[in-house]
Amino acid sequence: MDIDLTQPKMGFFTDVTLCIGCKACEVACKQWNQLPSDGYALSGNSYDNTNRLSSTTWRHVAFVEQMDRETPAASRWMMMSDVCKHCTNAGCFEACPTGAIVRNEFDDVYVQPDICNGCGYCVPSCPFGVVAVQPKAGVAQKCTLCYDRQKDGLEPACAKSCPTDSITFGPVDELRAKAQARVEALRERGTEVRLYGVDGEETKDVGPLNAFFLIPDRPEVFNLPPKPVLPSRFQPAAYTAGLAAALAMALVGAAVFRPSRERA
Amino acid sequence: METTAGSGQPHGVAFGASGNFSPDAVAASLARGDGGFGRAQETYYDHPILRKAHWRWEIVGYFFVGGASAGSAALASFASQSDDPGDRRLVRNARYTALIGSALSGALLVKDLGRPERFLNMLRIVKLKSPMSVGVYALSSFSTVAGIEAVRQARADGVVPVDPFGWIPPALIAPVKAISTALMASYTGVLISATAIPVWYRGRRHIPAIFVLSGVAAGAALQNVLLALTGPPTATSRKLEIVETVAALAEAALLLHYERAAGEAGNALFAGPRGSKLKTWTLGVGTALPLLLSLPSLVRPGAHNKPHRVRTLLTAACALAGGYVLREAMVYAGRDSADDPRAYLRHPE
Numbered sequence A: 001m002d003i004d005l006t007q008p009k010m011g012f013f014t015d016v017t018l019c020i021g022c023k024a025c026e027v028a029c030k031q032w033n034q035l036p037s038d039g040y041a042l043s044g045n046s047y048d049n050t051n052r053l054s055s056t057t058w059r060h061v062a063f064v065e066q067m068d069r070e071t072p073a074a075s076r077w078m079m080m081s082d083v084c085k086h087c088t089n090a091g092c093f094e095a096c097p098t099g100a101i102v103r104n105e106f107d108d109v110y111v112q113p114d115i116c117n118g119c120g121y122c123v124p125s126c127p128f129g130v131v132a133v134q135p136k137a138g139v140a141q142k143c144t145l146c147y148d149r150q151k152d153g154l155e156p157a158c159a160k161s162c163p164t165d166s167i168t169f170g171p172v173d174e175l176r177a178k179a180q181a182r183v184e185a186l187r188e189r190g191t192e193v194r195l196y197g198v199d200g201e202e203t204k205d206v207g208p209l210n211a212f213f214l215i216p217d218r219p220e221v222f223n224l225p226p227k228p229v230l231p232s233r234f235q236p237a238a239y240t241a242g243l244a245a246a247l248a249m250a251l252v253g254a255a256v257f258r259p260s261r262e263r264a
Numbered sequence B: 001m002e003t004t005a006g007s008g009q010p011h012g013v014a015f016g017a018s019g020n021f022s023p024d025a026v027a028a029s030l031a032r033g034d035g036g037f038g039r040a041q042e043t044y045y046d047h048p049i050l051r052k053a054h055w056r057w058e059i060v061g062y063f064f065v066g067g068a069s070a071g072s073a074a075l076a077s078f079a080s081q082s083d084d085p086g087d088r089r090l091v092r093n094a095r096y097t098a099l100i101g102s103a104l105s106g107a108l109l110v111k112d113l114g115r116p117e118r119f120l121n122m123l124r125i126v127k128l129k130s131p132m133s134v135g136v137y138a139l140s141s142f143s144t145v146a147g148i149e150a151v152r153q154a155r156a157d158g159v160v161p162v163d164p165f166g167w168i169p170p171a172l173i174a175p176v177k178a179i180s181t182a183l184m185a186s187y188t189g190v191l192i193s194a195t196a197i198p199v200w201y202r203g204r205r206h207i208p209a210i211f212v213l214s215g216v217a218a219g220a221a222l223q224n225v226l227l228a229l230t231g232p233p234t235a236t237s238r239k240l241e242i243v244e245t246v247a248a249l250a251e252a253a254l255l256l257h258y259e260r261a262a263g264e265a266g267n268a269l270f271a272g273p274r275g276s277k278l279k280t281w282t283l284g285v286g287t288a289l290p291l292l293l294s295l296p297s298l299v300r301p302g303a304h305n306k307p308h309r310v311r312t313l314l315t316a317a318c319a320l321a322g323g324y325v326l327r328e329a330m331v332y333a334g335r336d337s338a339d340d341p342r343a344y345l346r347h348p349e
């Protein structure tokens, strides 16, 4: 197989200020990826009834209501289409013991369903709470960044269906330049916004995200962790503690059961 | 309290001057009774940011059985160095236990995965970066060594006529056994510590050691049960009680230190009904009670303080129950910690 070394990293830029909450992305994703229904429960939280990303919801539109009675003009309603971040240092990828999770030629993080064994270790290892084991299939599932469509030169279904271009798809470098220009344009108009997943505090552990966001508020307002942790960072301390205890107990055991002639 | 909302000075022109996000504004909003308008949005409708693993009793059971098997295997090694003929029964029991325990461990893992062949998916690669992968090889080599040793024991006991593994030099087995047993006892602690779950990663300096100590204590308790059931009390019982007491005391000390070090992030484990259960069972029934029961024979190993069968059984049962509750609390605390967005927002590392 030929490997195209010129293939750039591909990703998403999701601009919260452009989202109108139509959920076309959620629907297009479900349809293209043939994801099962989540039922018809109403959450009572604005228009958000899927609540969060899951094994069957790979795009999720959050509805953030900020109402201000005293200064009604200061009220605002923000929508944000969340998705797997396709991290540079992906916790899920590092944790997977089967090698089911790979980084594909588009630099996106992909779960191979035929290799995943459903152990579920990737789930608590994702610092964004994205990947989940789908109970019926018994394997972990999440956004594939439409690997199949990308292979055919198509853009992912969500980006294709987004009527306002709140979701754009393309080479990550180009998207970043575009996002930076957008931040400056908004700032000129007096709207304070920031990028999440390019070079902020949030990228310290997990690195730049191939799916990054433009947000007009603090990350946690959109359920994005301000400081996502990369779990493998904790391994040295953990192995040291475990092996030190094992060594200590070996010494105790050896002393208690030492041959009696040494004892005299 | 270091909350993200506490420092949440509204920024950006769209926020107005009323300070939507300060705790005072929330209090004011509640006083106005405007049903949540103007409430502080520290998180998104309190939905979890992290996702919990699906792990349930199979994994709790695996952590417990795996730990006790590793503890038993280690005891078999220590006791085989001794020249006290009374310890031979321990060696034999412990070798068979290690094999049965590792088979049971495998069965519990397979039960969790759903289909046996799914276990094999983990054997297609070796990945040192993944504690789960390291653990699979620890379990596999631990089981292999346990099998070889059990067969050797069976040969010595005259149960099987030949030792098919006779050609493998002990010098080769010993290091594999030492490493796989140490990993088997500790890797499950590393596995949960090295995740994004606050209550677990906060305990990364404690949990793996606690698991090792709890495994050794459980192994010693289990061997004491077997000794008491298979023959008259011997001095071996007392040796096991010493090992168990040392391990249990160290475990209790680490657990208490972990509680202090974890602070609020440890609430999922140490607060509420789960915390009470953990303290009652692991510290009370599992550590303090056995200590009290075995104290007489530990301090004055005289004639009338000989190991007593009923007392031994009781002590060991308490220690085993405490060990199981520890593993259970640890696994389920991770679920609650994942569901609490504030734990993750307030305690980043």
Ligand code: SF4
Residues within 6 Å of the ligand: A084, A085, A086, A087, A090, A091, A092, A093, A109, A125, A126, A127, A128, A129, A130, A131, A142
């Ligand atoms: S967001 Fe989570 S699931 Fe997506 S690549 Fe990063 S670690 Fe993996």
Ligand code: SF4
Residues within 6 Å of the ligand: A095, A096, A097, A098, A099, A100, A101, A111, A115, A116, A117, A118, A119, A120, A121, A122, A123, A133, A139, A140
């Ligand atoms: S559930 Fe599947 S993808 Fe996730 S870590 Fe296990 S084998 Fe890998």
